[in-house]
Amino acid sequence: MNFLELAETFAMMEKTTSRLELTDHLVSILKKTPTDIIDKLVYLIQGKLGPDYESSDLGIADKLIIKSLSLVSGHSPAYIQNKYSDIGDLGEVAYNILTNKIQTTLIHQLLTIEYLFETLLKIANTSGTGSLDVKLRFIVSLLNNSSNLEAKFIVKLILGNLRLGIANFTLLDAISLTFTGEKKNRRILERAYNVSSDLGKIALILSKGSIEDIQSISISLFIPIRPMLAERVSNPSEALEKINGDALAEFKIDGERIQIHKKGKKIELFTRSLENVTSNFPDILSALDEIETKDLIAEGEVVAIDPATKKYLPFQALMRRRRKYNIQQITLDYPVILNLFDLLYYNGLDKTHVPLSERRRLLEEIFSTQKTGDKIILIDQIKVSRIDEIENYTEKALKNGCEGIMVKNPNSQYRAGAREWAWMKLKKEYSGEVTDSVDLVIVGALHGKGRRVGKYGALLLATYDAERDVFCTICKVGTGFTDNVLIDITDKLNMHVIKHKHSRVESGNTKMDTWFEPKIVLEILSPEITLSPVYTTAINRIKSGYGLALRFPKFTGKIREDKSAEDATTVKDIFEIYRSQLK
Ligand code: ATP
Numbered sequence: 371m372n373f374l375e376l377a378e379t380f381a382m383m384e385k386t387t388s389r390l391e392l393t394d395h396l397v398s399i400l401k402k403t404p405t406d407i408i409d410k411l412v413y414l415i416q417g418k419l420g421p422d423y424e425s426s427d428l429g430i431a432d433k434l435i436i437k438s439l440s441l442v443s444g445h446s447p448a449y450i451q452n453k454y455s456d457i458g459d460l461g462e463v464a465y466n467i468l469t470n471k472i473q474t475t476l477i478h479q480l481l482t483i484e485y486l487f488e489t490l491l492k493i494a495n496t497s498g499t500g501s502l503d504v505k506l507r508f509i510v511s512l513l514n515n516s517s518n519l520e521a522k523f524i525v526k527l528i529l530g531n532l533r534l535g536i537a538n539f540t541l542l543d544a545i546s547l548t549f550t551g552e553k554k555n556r557r558i559l560e561r562a563y564n565v566s567s568d569l570g571k572i573a574l575i576l577s578k579g580s581i582e583d584i585q586s587i588s589i590s591l592f593i594p595i596r597p598m599l600a601e602r603v604s605n606p607s608e609a610l611e612k613i614n615g616d617a618l619a620e621f622k623i624d625g626e627r628i629q630i631h632k633k634g635k636k637i638e639l640f641t642r643s644l645e646n647v648t649s650n651f652p653d654i655l656s657a658l659d660e661i662e663t664k665d666l667i668a669e670g671e672v673v674a675i676d677p678a679t680k681k682y683l684p685f686q687a688l689m690r691r692r693r694k695y696n697i698q699q700i701t702l703d704y705p706v707i708l709n710l711f712d713l714l715y716y717n718g719l720d721k722t723h724v725p726l727s728e729r730r731r732l733l734e735e736i737f738s739t740q741k742t743g744d745k746i747i748l749i750d751q752i753k754v755s756r757i758d759e760i761e762n763y764t765e766k767a768l769k770n771g772c773e774g775i776m777v778k779n780p781n782s783q784y785r786a787g788a789r790e791w792a793w794m795k796l797k798k799e800y801s802g803e804v805t806d807s808v809d810l811v812i813v814g815a816l817h818g819k820g821r822r823v824g825k826y827g828a829l830l831l832a833t834y835d836a837e838r839d840v841f842c843t844i845c846k847v848g849t850g851f852t853d854n855v856l857i858d859i860t861d862k863l864n865m866h867v868i869k870h871k872h873s874r875v876e877s878g879n880t881k882m883d884t885w886f887e888p889k890i891v892l893e894i895l896s897p898e899i900t901l902s903p904v905y906t907t908a909i910n911r912i913k914s915g916y917g918l919a920l921r922f923p924k925f926t927g928k929i930r931e932d933k934s935a936e937d938a939t940t941v942k943d944i945f946e947i948y949r950s951q952l953k
Contacts, residue, residue, distance in 0.1 A: 396544030409570030426494035564787030625673030682771035814882030850925030
């Protein structure tokens, strides 16, 4: 199948923000695609080269694309750089300068999706000395064999900025409609996606088989499962109301969630966003290596500790472990411990359907007989049934450096990818000592003034509206940034600058100097949510013409690298927090 067909679909999708129209375009291209390349097509639509957890990074900088475009078009690199500064997107530049190119190329073969995919994979897998030249040759050959429309999307795919605004659930709708004729099977596909993290594989299996084949997809070792998440509650009685009877309360530690996959000596570690971080934790690996089990998938929170006092340190200390070099030294400087809280798979059996209390019992059984030293412990847990028990336990958790507690239903199953009331997080909001934070996406910025010239000043932040798959503004934030962090954020943001407001951002009349693709998530504290005529979160829900805004927002210093834009705090969450404030 020719890539041109996909490029034409991309061009149509770029012109619409309607979910229904996007779904129609997706269904029509999926229907045209031969079965054996369905998975590749789905990955390309996602702007990836594989499933979420092992999509190769192409590692191509703008400079190499400028050089390639120069070689293919005959224009000088300076001319292309100028165009880039004007237009702000190298894909558009390619589209602009390669008009008519295809007629002037003497020998050209039609570019197929298979060939494009294989070549992109080769680009990703080329490393070492001389690799830049090899990558350049591959890119030039792709561009030489493409029309300007194809070139535009090849450049965007290579640079990782396809930005079509297709959420996973839109793609799931389209896959369900294409192969089963009905949207309602999306729920079944979603479950399979939550345990396999691979939309390409799901589309491939469904295109060749039936919905029963999808139902039988189960969790497997070394394929990360999308994590179960918690709802937020604002006081102990709300938590108890949601659970009929006894609950389990656990420390909520402010570290990084890790999913451990182990079979014999082979061990892999994944983050909440399914990134493989096995090499970052050699000390945890050695401790896990001591565990004598056939196999297991478990989850826990890794947290940095003060070597002298053994107290938990804040999240920022843990981020120092996110290094590619000098890992051994960093391991000594910033020791961590792993606090296990769940078991998903054990001795060849899926344990997600077993009640939480039983999963915990199994964890205790496994770890009571192992020599993991003090590197791996089970998370502190007690049974609670009364408000005062929860209050006392929260106090104990905070004294130990936790950010609050989790309250869990002992009878609940592990539901991959679901955020529901079986798990509730209770931070110290009600005591007045600590306010709960929210995670918001940066969608725009004003230029900095004074000391901040050349960096961004105020950042426009947004919540996620999961029902409509759009982002709604909630505040501008300018406090809580150290100079170094501001430089870091500015660098990160510069990779996501777009010409106009992003099509999935609803910002009313707010004017910004720069707009961004919604990508970077910041943790924000605010003492209060108020009504505002400026912002669009929950607009018209409480009062006509008014949305909700954060008062005195302050950045906590934590960039949520582990969260995608769609993992940001939702409009629904903010609405609930606002309502609980009024009680
Ligand atoms: P937050 O922003 O509050 O950290 P989140 O949006 O990242 O939350 P939630 O599902 O809302 O994710 O909160 C659960 C997170 O808290 C988990 O992903 C995990 O990283 C962390 N955590 C700490 N202690 C526990 C625990 N005992 N059980 C489950 N998760 C825990």
